[in-house]
Amino acid sequence: MIYFVGGPPRVGKSIIAKAITRQHGINAISTDSLGAVLETVLDPETEPGLFAIRWFNEMAEADRIMLLADNTARRIDCQVEESRAVWRAVEPFVLREQAEGRDLVAEGVAVLPELVAQLEGVDYRVVFVGNQGHKQRESIKRSAKENEHDWMRHTSDEYIDAFATFVAGMSSYIEKEASRYGFEYIEMDRRPFNDAVAEVVASLFG
Secondary structure, rough: OEEEEHHHHHHOHHHHHHHHHHHHHOOOHHHHHHHHHHHOOOOOOOOOHOOOOHHHHHHOOHHHHHHHOHHHEEEEEEHHHHHHHHHHHHHHHHHHHHHHHOOOOEEOOOOHHHHHHOOOOOOEEEEEEHHHHHHHHHHHHHHHHHHHOOOOOOOOOOHHHHHHHHHHHHHHHHHHHHHHHEEEEEEHHHOHHHHHHHHHHHHHHO
């Protein structure tokens, strides 16, 4: 069985995957890792979608803050474009894992409702998660502070505020898309975080 966990950045997908690995002994992979591999062997000219976020990351922080806060839809469009490109590696990977008889957890932003709905020949379960609550900003700050390798550890409070706005906007997008394709969406902000993680795990394995 392939277990998918999809949703925006910074909403707890990797923590959910670790909980599944700990409780059920199933290996997990992040679609971010597959995307990073693709970026080393492909180039922007032939696969522009794969590098849809690069232009954003190369902007000055002030410009990124403005885009995240004032043009959230554009940033979401870029994220979706990149996810579609990364999915070209995700799909054959999970097909191979299933063919080899291995269960797998695949989590990441590239797990979109529209893409999972197109899967054929794969036995899977999927849950989408998001965070549209007002506590998301503090959650991001806390997570970054606790993880010394977190890329947001040294970003400004203003940037975190803007990124939280983007996360809320993309969470709303994912919720609507999940409903459109008949998939479950769980809002991580409606209960204590650990309880929300447990709810996702229970939904996948219930």
